[in-house]
Amino acid sequence: MSAPWIHVPDLSAAGGGSVAVGADEARHAAGSRRLRDGDAVTLFDGRGSVAAAHLRVGSGEGVHAQFAAVERRTPCSPRIEIASAVPKGDRLATLLESIAPLAVAAWTPLECRHSVVHFSAALAQRSQRVLIAACKQSRQPFLPQIAPARSVAACCDDARARSLRILLAHPHAHPQGGAAQELPDACAPMVAAGVLVLIGPEGGFSTEEISDAHARGASRMALGESILRMELAASCAAAILRLGRVAG
Numbered sequence: 437m438s439a440p441w442i443h444v445p446d447l448s449a450a451g452g453g454s455v456a457v458g459a460d461e462a463r464h465a466a467g468s469r470r471l472r473d474g475d476a477v478t479l480f481d482g483r484g485s486v487a488a489a490h491l492r493v494g495s496g497e498g499v500h501a502q503f504a505a506v507e508r509r510t511p512c513s514p515r516i517e518i519a520s521a522v523p524k525g526d527r528l529a530t531l532l533e534s535i536a537p538l539a540v541a542a543w544t545p546l547e548c549r550h551s552v553v554h555f556s557a558a559l560a561q562r563s564q565r566v567l568i569a570a571c572k573q574s575r576q577p578f579l580p581q582i583a584p585a586r587s588v589a590a591c592c593d594d595a596r597a598r599s600l601r602i603l604l605a606h607p608h609a610h611p612q613g614g615a616a617q618e619l620p621d622a623c624a625p626m627v628a629a630g631v632l633v634l635i636g637p638e639g640g641f642s643t644e645e646i647s648d649a650h651a652r653g654a655s656r657m658a659l660g661e662s663i664l665r666m667e668l669a670a671s672c673a674a675a676i677l678r679l680g681r682v683a684g
Contacts, residue, residue: 439476439488440469441572442501443579447485452504454492455479460565462499465491477501482571482579484509509577512539515630516677517600519544519583519591521637522553523666532566534671537574538678541630544583544591550639555585588634588645592652599629603657604649605673606634606641633657633673635666 442465444455457465465471473493479501480486489503518535522528522545535543543563545555563582571579586594595602634641634649641649659672 438575439478440465440471441478441480441575442489443568443572444479444481444501447479447481447487447503447506449506452487452506454500454502455489457491457499457501459498465499478575479503480571480577482568482577484511484577486577511541511578512678514677515541515600516674517542517544517595517630517632518635518670518674519546519586519588519632520635520666520670521546521548521551522555522559524553527665527667528553528559528563529566531667531670532563532580533570534667535674536567536570536580537576538671538674539576539578540580540674541578542581542583545585546591546634546636547585547587548637548645549642550637552637587648588641589648589652591632591634592649592654595632596652601629601631602649602652602654603631603633603673604641604646604654605657605659605669606636606646607661607663631677633670633677635669635673637666 442457442461444457444461447455449455465477471477471491473491475491477489477491478486479489485506485508487503487506489501492500492502494500516539518540520531520543523531532543547554560582567580567582570576592602634654636645657673659669664672
């Protein structure tokens with residue numbers, strides 16, 4: 437069995453050294469994982485740096501981890517970002533748990549006309565903890581970033597400024613008076629900068645939001661004929677874009 441993963445804020449010391457383990461991670465290591473002084477662990481900082489280490493538990497000094505060298509991992513390509521409305525209750529955790537192992541680089545909470553849940557500071561803290569746990573479980577060295585809450589138009593403007601391709605995961609979404617512009621092959625190579633997938637709330641995107649997205653160059657991404665919950669749509673979109681490239 438591989439060594440348990442522990443998140444630390446920074447692994448910039450290329451030559452190795454000692455790093456403090458935060459209180460939450462230390463409690464989890466000692467409680468759920470039953471780790472003790474000298475046990476082997478793997479450190480990651482969520483930015484692609486990984487290091488084999490050993491725990492050092494000193495009386496009155498908290499928990500530290502001693503490591504010899506840092507390995508720099510390469511981000512997955514293409515860059516995938518998900519922007520979605522915020523699901524109710526535990527479904528937000530389900531959404532985040534499903535996209536982190538698929539190396540989604542960022543998640544943006546969308547403020548939509550039909551939104552029921554609005555993102556808050558408390559949800560941001562909880563979301564960060566969920567993402568860390570998901571990365572630890574899946575051995576994913578890159579922690580998805582949580583972007584500020586935005587409207588569909590503002591999110592698309594930000595994506596265009598960074599040359600991201602924009603995909604609208606919405607049934608029958610098309611510009612007024614025109615046909616839906618379907619993504620012909622979701623596994624085709626994306627633009628070098630990556631792709632952003634927009635996923636609406638339970639009530640769907642409004643007509644104005646769909647028009648805003650298409651006016652900014654969004655293409656429709658079909659996810660089948662069924663109406664999917666937000667968390668399932670997010671994981672399906674990420675899997676198609678990430679894992680579909682493996683086939684063939």
